[in-house]
Amino acid sequence: xxxxxxxxxxxxxxxxxxxxxxxxxxxxxxxxxxxxxxxxxxxxxxxxxxxxxxxxxxxxxxxxxxxxxxxxxxxxxxxxxxxxxxxxxxxxxxxxxxxxxxxxxxxxxxxxxxxxxxxxxxxxxxxxxxxxxxxxxxxxxxxxxxxxxxxxxxxxxxxxxxxxxxxxxxxxxxxxxxxxxxxxxxxxxxxxxxxxxxxxxxxxxxxx
Numbered sequence: 381x382x383x384x385x386x387x388x389x390x391x392x393x394x395x396x397x398x399x400x401x402x403x404x405x406x407x408x409x410x411x412x413x414x415x416x417x418x419x420x421x422x423x424x425x426x427x428x429x430x431x432x433x434x435x436x437x438x439x440x441x442x443x444x445x446x447x448x449x450x451x452x453x454x455x456x457x458x459x460x461x462x463x464x465x466x467x468x469x470x471x472x473x474x475x476x477x478x479x480x481x482x483x484x485x486x487x488x489x490x491x492x493x494x495x496x497x498x499x500x501x502x503x504x505x506x507x508x509x510x511x512x513x514x515x516x517x518x519x520x521x522x523x524x525x526x527x528x529x530x531x532x533x534x535x536x537x538x539x540x541x542x543x544x545x546x547x548x549x550x551x552x553x554x555x556x557x558x559x560x561x562x563x564x565x566x567x568x569x570x571x572x573x574x575x576x577x578x579x580x581x582x583x584x585x586x587x588x
Contacts, residue, residue: 382577384410386451386476389440390417393456393482394425394502400455400563407569408576416443420461425494425502429457429511432501433464437471451477451576455563456537457505459483459529463515463522472521478549479572480529482562486543487512490536507543522548528575530568535559 388408390401398417405415418439420432444450452475454462459480465471466478484491487507496503504511529551531544537559538544545551556565563569 381409384408384414384451384576386449387414387416387444388576389443389450389452390415391436391452391454391458391462392417392420393454393458394422396455396458400560403564404569404572407573416440418443420458422457422501425499428500429460429504430464430468432461433469436461436465437469440465440471447474449474449476451475451479453479453481453572453576454483455481456483456559457501459485460505460515463519466525467515467518467521470521472524475525477526477528478522478546479575480527480544480546481568481572482531482535482538482544482559483529483546484538484543485512485516485529485546488537488543489539516547519547522546528552530554530562530571532556532558532562535562 392398392400398419401417420435452462460483466475484505487505487509491502491505494502527546527549529544529546531541532554533541534557535541554562554568554571556562556568561568
């Protein structure tokens with residue numbers, strides 16, 4: 381069995397729960413202590429992405445302490461939550477790799493007409509929103525880690541599909557035909573598994 385080099389934190393998106401990663405976790409076949417998918421309640425988009433990143437920070441520190449180096453994978457809005465944690469909460473200092481899957485890094489048309497006053501977490505994902513602009517204008521910290529983004533052209537949640545590309549690192553177009561398939565379809569899982577296991581596996585040192 382291949383072994384991950386570092387613990388993997390998986391961050392779900394809007395209207396999802398950690399169950400979203402069930403198929404991926406089964407295929408990874410790792411010691412459960414190396415896989416962490418915290419539940420981050422979005423309240424239907426009423427919670428801001430930055431507040432969710434603060435909650436993510438608390439949960440990562442509670443699970444792994446404040447020093448252990450990790451990898452992080454974010455799906456959909458979970459990729460933006462991860463970016464705030466990496467870029468603004470200094471998560472990049474303890475992260476080796478960031479895998480972004482189906483994340484609207486340049487916003488999405490599906491959020492364009494959502495009122496900010498009622499659903500700030502969704503409205504932050506509008507095309508060229510101040511939130512999106514701030515993340516992309518201050519992405520230098522992402523250059524300190526290995527980043528990779530995955531997207532599909534036919535994504536009906538992230539429109540246009542190329543909005544799913546990070547401003548740094550390579551990007552991979554996955555041949556699936558809807559948003560959730562990027563994290564659940566066997567083709568997508570095979571691609572993600574291959575990239576997660578790139579390099580010579582070694583057992584990470586876990587805190588006592």
